[in-house]
Amino acid sequence: MTTTMDRPASAPGQSRRSKPLIERLNIFTALALGAISAVVVWQLALHFLPQIPDGQQYFNREDKITLLSMVAWFIGFMTGIGALIAPFRWLMGKDLSHDENMFYAGKDLGVKRYFRFTTDHKVVGIQYLVMTMLIFFIGGTLAMLIRTNLGHPQGGWIHPQAYNSIVGTHGIIMIVGTIIMVTGPFGNFIMPIMIGARDMAFPRLNALSFWLVVAAAIPLIWGQFIGGITTGWTAYNPLASQAPLGMDGYIMFICIFAISTMVAGANITTTVIRMRAKGMTWNRTPIFIYGTVASVALALPAFPVFFLSQVMSAMDRALGTSFYDTTHGGSGWLYENLFWIMGHPEVYVILIPAVAALMEMAPVFSRNPLFSFNVAVLGIAGISGLSVLVWAHHMYMSGWAPLLNAPFMLTTELISIPTGMLFLVLVGTLWRGRLWVTMPMASIFALLWNFMIGGITGIYLSDVPADAFLHGSMYVTAHFHYTLMGAGLTGALASLVYWFPKMTGRMFDKRLSWISFWMVQIGFNVAFMGMFLVGLAGQPRRVEAYAKIFSRGNLITTIGAYVIMAGMLVLLHGVISSWRNGVKAPMNPWQAKTLEWSVPNPIPLENFDVLPMVTADAYGYGKAKS
């Protein structure tokens, strides 16, 4: 290693020479550079962009200025965080030295590494965890605003425009939060150790994927101050093209987040395919790994389409194209198609890893092998495969292609078969097990309950005649909250408690985990049962006021929502207090058999001194050993 001789190894700050650029960059330089770039480009655009003559209504100068400033923010932020240093070095024909790479990995940096472009997968995992909690905090606050406004039939204390914006922002921010809630924290922190790797295949892409999420968040917040996202999270055109400038924030947010998802997807997929420990054949690979890979692999075809749909939306707004404008040869149905080609795989991007995480925990807490590993893999594969073929069931009532309703009804209902397989695996694993009563164990039962309701109501919705009544009603809202929150979030919260000892070195406070579990689950079921009822009675989605007949159901939902909020706050308290002064965790508190429990706490920088060899799968529980 001659490169290490270039610059003597020295702890940052102790060097006599001024610190090299790479050591100066962190989140603060990124925020500063991003803000400066945005302001500069904004001013330049304001002065130099030509005025648009009257009558050319399809060009919008303000949209151009906003989008340009946001792009400038994005480039400035990513430069300021240091994402461009390594690519720039390559352009110069050099590479990073070993020391620089170790610096990037966060060696000896302590807490500072969490505020930098750090490549260590464990740091990225923690960053994602905090980010997810922040997103849920904001999205949850917005949900409480919605529910409070709906506590009374006349709503009223939030202006309709602001209300629509809150609904849209709650929607998109929660979708993003749930997309990253399992694959972000646990897929990054736990997954590489679980497969016996020292890091991800592309550590710098890993850091990039996280900082892209941060970069994406700002345009969304920015959008709130320039008119908001008044279109719901679907942002259907032509409503989106007449929406205020806040829509540009949504567009930039989606574009940057889509890049992040693609980068993370390529990285995780490659890591799992290439870097599993010796002996970890596909049928010895833990089921959580399958879930993670299925999720990010599904995102790989889905998110480029989403990206594209938003680029076209931005062009319609700012450049006078007419992709979605019927009067000039476009079609709103095109947008709906592009959106749902992303949108339906996306719900499984959220759901699969959460269910797979619970499938990983089921053997641990029932001391029983995973029932029918092959069926579990088949179920995940089946859902993934079918999920790209069902998008138009969101468009049964759009009038786009009535003849296609029957085939899409077929593919949609077929998904119930692989989904049923996941139920079989979970129930089969619990069957005749020795249940260790913990919060993750209880979460498996909660998932079975919630996902059963979410799944069965999904069958009603997949049925075209029933959907003619239910589509666009609160019934749909309740249905997808049952799947994404009742099943998805339940799995994510269980994952948090389960992997908390490995991620923080401390046990999650047992009492608090139970209190929050019961509050969230009871509050959830109260809230969304009430929502099913008002949906059946005929209340449309996304309304800020409703007829008197719906008031009882809405009141029930609002009360349930407050219970969920209280439960989530208890959980937040549990996270903070356990992280700060919880009981120190042993290396393997659950006596589980996957590899992440074989590394000491705290985990060394490159996880394993000697890479492990795998000779059996991780589910060798039960007395009758073969």
Add this chain to the structure above:
Amino acid sequence: MSLDTQKRPQWWKKKDVKQTFVFWLILTPLLGYFSSTIQIRSIGAPASETMAGVINLIGLFTWVAAPVAALVGAMCLTALLSKRHYGDNPPEEAENEIRNSPRANALWVSVSAVLCLFALVVGLVVFQKDAAALTDKTAMNINVTGQQWVWNYDYENGVRSADLYLPVNQPVIFHVTSKDVKHSFWVVQMGIKIDANPGYVTETAVTPNKIGIFDIRCAELCGLLHAYMQNKVHVVSQADYDAWVKTNATTEAAA
């Protein structure tokens, strides 16, 4: 498998299997009855054949799903009721190592495939009926135009109205379009809905079979006052309808 038949009692004679079976027998009717009744009660009385069909579908699907949900519930209950372990340290390992059961897998998958097929066929039959209504020659045609945030109705006889009046038991086809953004034309108690798209005409059909006043709501977020984009459909007897057309035609002419 061979071990099972020689040493242990046959699987259906085991205690936990019997227990699960009893739970299943109890849970199935309970789940089926309560979830179908509660849902159907919330929907309220239908105002057309189509809506009656939707209600039947929801009831039927609920009853068909009940045994499956009950089986999962029964197995969960059995698992929960036996051999729980509390504490900070893991329990002993489970006694049987059940890693797989091809029989159970095959049974589970084939049952779910049959149920899926059933749901599909039932759905298609009803769907076919709804689709056939669109080609009914005896139906009256009404053009529905959505715009932010009202509905307008144009009748074949030239009457234009902001209120929808329909004669009872007369098939009607709605031709729906929009002037600005997407709306969704939802006649709640008649169980029909179709998006109103700018630049295109979409169609839906229904035969109201009950005199009364019912709700029309917009079911697609359409901007600021989406929540208020609703009005009523008055289903009246043929005589009342004719009278309404007469008064309305004259007011239109006068105006």
